[in-house]
Amino acid sequence: MMNNCEQCVVKNKAICSALDPDELIAINRLSRKVSIKAGQALIWEGDDSLIVANVVEGAFKLTSSLADGREQIIGLLYPSDFVGRPFGDRNEYTVTALADSKVCVFSRSDFDQFVREHPDLEHKLLQRTLVELDRVRRSMLMLGRKTAPERVASFLLEMSDRLADASCSVVGGSLQQFALPFGRQQVADILGLTIETVSRQMTQLKKNEVIALPDHRNVQILDANRLHDIADAGSS
Amino acid sequence: MMNNCEQCVVKNKAICSALDPDELIAINRLSRKVSIKAGQALIWEGDDSLIVANVVEGAFKLTSSLADGREQIIGLLYPSDFVGRPFGDRNEYTVTALADSKVCVFSRSDFDQFVREHPDLEHKLLQRTLVELDRVRRSMLMLGRKTAPERVASFLLEMSDRLADASCSVVGGSLQQFALPFGRQQVADILGLTIETVSRQMTQLKKNEVIALPDHRNVQILDANRLHDIADAGSS
DNA sequence: TTGTCGCGTTGATCTAGATCAATGTGAATG
DNA sequence: CATTCACATTGATCTAGATCAACGCGACAA
Numbered sequence: 001m002m003n004n005c006e007q008c009v010v011k012n013k014a015i016c017s018a019l020d021p022d023e024l025i026a027i028n029r030l031s032r033k034v035s036i037k038a039g040q041a042l043i044w045e046g047d048d049s050l051i052v053a054n055v056v057e058g059a060f061k062l063t064s065s066l067a068d069g070r071e072q073i074i075g076l077l078y079p080s081d082f083v084g085r086p087f088g089d090r091n092e093y094t095v096t097a098l099a100d101s102k103v104c105v106f107s108r109s110d111f112d113q114f115v116r117e118h119p120d121l122e123h124k125l126l127q128r129t130l131v132e133l134d135r136v137r138r139s140m141l142m143l144g145r146k147t148a149p150e151r152v153a154s155f156l157l158e159m160s161d162r163l164a165d166a167s168c169s170v171v172g173g174s175l176q177q178f179a180l181p182f183g184r185q186q187v188a189d190i191l192g193l194t195i196e197t198v199s200r201q202m203t204q205l206k207k208n209e210v211i212a213l214p215d216h217r218n219v220q221i222l223d224a225n226r227l228h229d230i231a232d233a234g235s236s
Numbered sequence: 237m238m239n240n241c242e243q244c245v246v247k248n249k250a251i252c253s254a255l256d257p258d259e260l261i262a263i264n265r266l267s268r269k270v271s272i273k274a275g276q277a278l279i280w281e282g283d284d285s286l287i288v289a290n291v292v293e294g295a296f297k298l299t300s301s302l303a304d305g306r307e308q309i310i311g312l313l314y315p316s317d318f319v320g321r322p323f324g325d326r327n328e329y330t331v332t333a334l335a336d337s338k339v340c341v342f343s344r345s346d347f348d349q350f351v352r353e354h355p356d357l358e359h360k361l362l363q364r365t366l367v368e369l370d371r372v373r374r375s376m377l378m379l380g381r382k383t384a385p386e387r388v389a390s391f392l393l394e395m396s397d398r399l400a401d402a403s404c405s406v407v408g409g410s411l412q413q414f415a416l417p418f419g420r421q422q423v424a425d426i427l428g429l430t431i432e433t434v435s436r437q438m439t440q441l442k443k444n445e446v447i448a449l450p451d452h453r454n455v456q457i458l459d460a461n462r463l464h465d466i467a468d469a470g471s472s
Numbered sequence: 473t474t475g476t477c478g479c480g481t482t483g484a485t486c487t488a489g490a491t492c493a494a495t496g497t498g499a500a501t502g
Numbered sequence: 503c504a505t506t507c508a509c510a511t512t513g514a515t516c517t518a519g520a521t522c523a524a525c526g527c528g529a530c531a532a
Binding site for chain 1: 518519528
Binding site: 062064065066067068069070071072074077085086087088092093116119122123124125126127129130131132133134136138139141143145146189191192207232233 | 299300301302303304306307308310311321322323324328329354355358359362363365367368370372373374375376377380381382411425427428450458468469470
């Protein structure tokens, strides 16, 4: 199962971009490309940390659950994102594909060693981890202190930042359209709400003409300023 | 203002432990020891990231706030912990001393450069950041999905892990005592609850003889198993 | 065309936790 | 030892969001 970093679609965005051609060949030998079907798990909460990976294609959710099934999504991963827990022996959360996906997998021990031998790669990894930490801390403010309307508005804005479809957005205007890569239950699990509350908030925003919903997966932001106001103070 | 890493009380626990004597002398030149009074801020949310530091003594809270004053504590820092945002130009949160404290401060640009030249140091920093990320993600599950009794129980257990006073804990038994480094409002800001709810949950636990409260700051865990049960399922 | 299956929405009610309002309590001060 | 001030507790309500329960609706199969 030979794959080729040279041709990798994420080679310029993933942490591998820290490597020169020789090093790419070396890391190439440690990796294998794996396809994962939507709904399939790549890593399970509580398992030993045996693999790490780069997301090449698709999308993943990172979740943690309580004994009775309550679930919280604690992260989302897109192409070029890094998955797994290097330099640690336990995975503290489950990683599941949201769509049919491809990842570039390494054994954790191989990867750890390779990283220690390549400081530039380790630096990239550190930078990513720091960015992720900032993002996660922002979610803590949301989960701990924001109201339902504030949560939904913040969520839509963050999604539009990450997913804004260039072909549909009007440059200089506030019109933006994007497709959520998941259904209402997952949105609820990201926001720490129930599916019903998410649904009600969405229809409320639609009624107020802040957003339009061509269908359940697609969102069009009609009034980004308003959405920002709601996200930061809930002044509906 | 000469300080001396050789004599530093946290030199074996802080990231500096990655350095050999020569390197310690070098980093010594970049640092200065600063005292901070309880309640004083070291870093402000939104400010440019100009400094980073190691906590030498005391305790800090890391907070993020909404326009109307709602506040969420998104981290706690103790001696040997690292503070600030290296390799980034903006602080996303405020760092405030909870008690009179001492930190070992570096200019961020000096620190960034020094780290890049010392991969072992960068590795230590990465490890700390990964551990912190795991911890923060655990809080997300708590903030998004746990009930008030579950939150308070988890909090007390986490605190006993971090602060258990060896001189008061009975080896092999479940009796543990520790002093919270902050008041009820701060506990509420950690748990995403109100001060009243925290208070009610604490007295409930006291009534059920799961904990004892010698005074407002001190907690004694009488039945750790029970506390674990409550933390994971709220089966009160 | 008629199920039916998986979602999402909508409505009616319930409740955990917030809010509002006193009432302790203990350490510091004159 | 009274006074005050900053917290913490306790009690009485209120409400945002959960829960319970239909209902809608498009996709897909028979």
